[in-house]
Every structure is written in C-alpha cells, then in structure tokens.
Amino acid sequence: MALGKSVNVAVVGVTGAVGQEFLTVLAERNFPIKNLRVMASQRSAGKRITYCGKEYIVEDLANADPKGIDIALFSAGGSRSKEFAPKFASAGCIVVDNSSAFRMDPEVPLVVPEVNPSAIKIRPKGIIANPNCSTIIAVVPLWPLHKRAKVKRFIVSTYQAVSGAGAKAIYELENQTKEVLEGKKASPNIFPHPIAFNLFSHNSKIGDDGYNEEETKMRKETHKIFGDSTIRISATCARVPVFRSHAESINADFEMKISPEEAREILSKAPGVKVVDDREKNYFPMPLETSGQDLVFAGRFRRDSSSDNGLAFFISGDQLRKGAATNAVQIAELLLEE
Numbered sequence: 102m103a104l105g106k107s108v109n110v111a112v113v114g115v116t117g118a119v120g121q122e123f124l125t126v127l128a129e130r131n132f133p134i135k136n137l138r139v140m141a142s143q144r145s146a147g148k149r150i151t152y153c154g155k156e157y158i159v160e161d162l163a164n165a166d167p168k169g170i171d172i173a174l175f176s177a178g179g180s181r182s183k184e185f186a187p188k189f190a191s192a193g194c195i196v197v198d199n200s201s202a203f204r205m206d207p208e209v210p211l212v213v214p215e216v217n218p219s220a221i222k223i224r225p226k227g228i229i230a231n232p233n234c235s236t237i238i239a240v241v242p243l244w245p246l247h248k249r250a251k252v253k254r255f256i257v258s259t260y261q262a263v264s265g266a267g268a269k270a271i272y273e274l275e276n277q278t279k280e281v282l283e284g285k286k287a288s289p290n291i292f293p294h295p296i297a298f299n300l301f302s303h304n305s306k307i308g309d310d311g312y313n314e315e316e317t318k319m320r321k322e323t324h325k326i327f328g329d330s331t332i333r334i335s336a337t338c339a340r341v342p343v344f345r346s347h348a349e350s351i352n353a354d355f356e357m358k359i360s361p362e363e364a365r366e367i368l369s370k371a372p373g374v375k376v377v378d379d380r381e382k383n384y385f386p387m388p389l390e391t392s393g394q395d396l397v398f399a400g401r402f403r404r405d406s407s408s409d410n411g412l413a414f415f416i417s418g419d420q421l422r423k424g425a426a427t428n429a430v431q432i433a434e435l436l437l438e439e
C-alpha cells in the first residue's frame with residue numbers, strides 16, 4: 102500500500118501507558134497526520150483526549166469502523182490485537198502492534214528499525230509487530246556488536262520498571278510507597294507481591310523449562326529479529342520498584358575477540374545508542390536518566406572475566422518510548438518512506 106505524505110492514523114489503547122506515549126511521540130516527531138482517531142474500551146468511550154491542542158473523542162474499539170485508516174498503532178493488549186488487528190488490516194490499514202499476539206507469527210515481521218528495517222516490506226497480513234520492550238532495549242546495542250564480532254551466546258538479567266505492566270502499575274508503586282512510609286502494609290493488586298521497597302521475579306507465567314514468558318520472549322524474539330536462531334540466550338527478568346525505564350546487565354560471548362574499548366567505540370557511533378561510561382565517576386546508564394529518552398544508554402564495558410571472548414556491559418532504555426511507542430512510530434515512519 103502506498104501511503105501519501107500525510108496519513109490517517111488511529112491510536113488504539115490511547116488511554117493506556119503506551120497509548121499516551123504514542124501521542125507524545127507522534128507530536129514530538131511531527132508525524133504527518135491527516136486525521137487522527139483515538140480508541141480504547143467502552144469504559145473510556147466519549148472521553149476527550151487532547152493532541153496538539155485539538156480535542157478528540159475516544160471511540161469504543163468494539164464499534165469503531167476502521168475504514169479510511171492508513172496506519173493503526175495498537176496497544177490495547179494481546180486479546181484485543183488478536184480480535185481487531187486482522188479486522189483493521191482487512192479494511193486496508195497497516196497495523197503496528199505492540200502486543201505479543203503476532204510477534205512469532207512467521208507471516209508477521211518483528212521489527213526494530215535500527216536492526217532489521219527491511220523486514221517491514223513483507224507483511225502479508227498487513228500487520229507488523231513491535232517486539233517486547235526488554236528485547237528491543239537489548240538488541241539495539243547488541244546488533245552493532247553482533248555485526249562486528251558475531252554474538253554466539255549471551256546472558257541477560259533485567260531490572261524492569263513497573264510501568265511495563267501498564268498505567269495502573271504506576272499507581273500501585275506510588276500508593277504502596279505511601280502505605281509503607283505511613284507504617285501500613287503494602288497492598289498488592291496488579292502485581293502478585295509488594296513492589297514498594299522490594300523486587301521480584303517477573304510477573305509472567307513460568308513455563309515447564311522454568312523460564313517465565315518475558316525471558317522466553319527475549320530469547321525467541323531476538324532470534325527472529327537477528328535472523329539467527331543459533332545464538333544461545335538465557336534471560337532472568339525481574340521487576341524492580343522503578344517507575345519508568347528498564348535496565349539490563351548483559352554478558353555476551355562473541356565468535357571474535359572484541360575489547361571493551363572497541364565496543365565503546367562501535368556503540369558511540371551506533372544508531373539509537375548513547376554511551377554513558379565514566380569509570381572514574383562511577384557513572385553509568387540509569388533509569389532516571391533514560392526516562393523520556395529514545396536512546397538506549399550503554400556503559401560499564403569490561404571484559405567478561407569468565408570467558409575468553411566475552412564482554413560485560415550494562416544498559417538502560419525507556420520501555421514506554423523505545424521499548425514501545427517510539428519503536429512503533431519509527432516503523433510507521435518507514436512505511437511513509439516506502
């Protein structure tokens with residue numbers, strides 16, 4: 102489908118954490134919108150949303166007619182994507198989906214523009230999937246290193262912000278923090294355990310192999326994005342009491358030797374990455390500094406002392422921006438260039 106200069110865009114899940122970020126990112130990047138439509142559940146239908154100084158009425162996704170929409174940015178959860186993304190696509194629009202519903206579908210490209218932009222071209226279902234947030238944040242700095250020295254194996258441990266679980270999880274951390282400071286017991290609702298002054302293994306289902314869904318996504322999605330399923334990956338994902346931006350520790354083994362200096366040099370020129378690496382000041386990537394940013398910060402480069410061709414480093418990226426909205430809007434920009 103050839104898109105004109107200015108297009109009709111729908112933001113589906115507009116009242117959510119990612120949906121709100123979509124509006125910020127679209128406005129910031131001056132995305133050429135002819136007509137904007139905003140959708141969420143029946144609960145939000147009729148609410149007013151402001152975008153670039155203009156008010157829009159939230160439509161109930163269940164009753165929304167997708168005719169005339171060119172690009173739909175979906176962030177309303179997997180079951181809504183499964184039900185509505187194919188309907189929107191058959192009405193002629195291209196869906197960029199943030200959920201996990203289609204990520205592993207062989208007929209749906211899984212795209213990180215800094216890594217595999219040309220994958221968007223083959224989309225027989227009219228759907229393009231945005232990868233999992235932790236995966237996007239890991240692959241942006243890993244890809245340039247992979248191109249130089251070929252990653253054979255990596256171990257990743259994540260420290261994931263609560264907003265990764267949606268808007269309600271942000272209030273949960275806020276409320277629990279107040280409760281604990283007032284001497285009360287923290288009352289979990291969204292998460293299975295208290296998150297204030299605590300951390301726990303990622304709140305996704307655990308499979309027979311002992312890995313939770315988030316960890317499995319990191320492995321399988323990286324294989325699909327890199328087009329290389331021989332890379333051996335083991336992830337440990339944890340939820341931490343941080344409002345926004347994930348952090349990840351990565352230990353990667355390469356086919357060829359790559360020094361910390363070289364990795365720093367490669368990543369200082371890599372798209373989507375900012376090197377933050379000051380040993381003297383003990384200053385490295387931090388969620389507070391990546392919040393609201395599109396770049397993945399990378400630092401703490403050092404030889405992995407447990408491996409011959411190993412490199413250890415630490416990264417942080419805003420999972421609502423690069424891990425979700427920004428990546429999807431970048432995909433939409435690639436569609437405009439077609």
Ligand SMILES: NC(=O)c1ccc[n+]([C@@H]2O[C@H](COP(=O)([O-])OP(=O)(O)OC[C@H]3O[C@@H](n4cnc5c(N)ncnc54)[C@H](OP(=O)(O)O)[C@@H]3O)[C@@H](O)[C@H]2O)c1
Nearest residue numbers: 114116117118119141142145176177178200265267268425
């Ligand atoms: N949060 C992240 O960092 C992140 C990162 C990557 C991907 N994602 C994915 O993005 C999606 C949204 O996540 P989120 O964090 O933005 O969640 P959220 O804050 O809970 O927002 C969910 C959105 O979905 C809408 N929704 C829920 N049920 C609906 C229904 N039956 N029909 C129509 N709309 C419905 C909600 O509308 P109402 O307000 O009307 O209920 C809201 O707009 C999820 O698939 C998530 O896995 C999230």
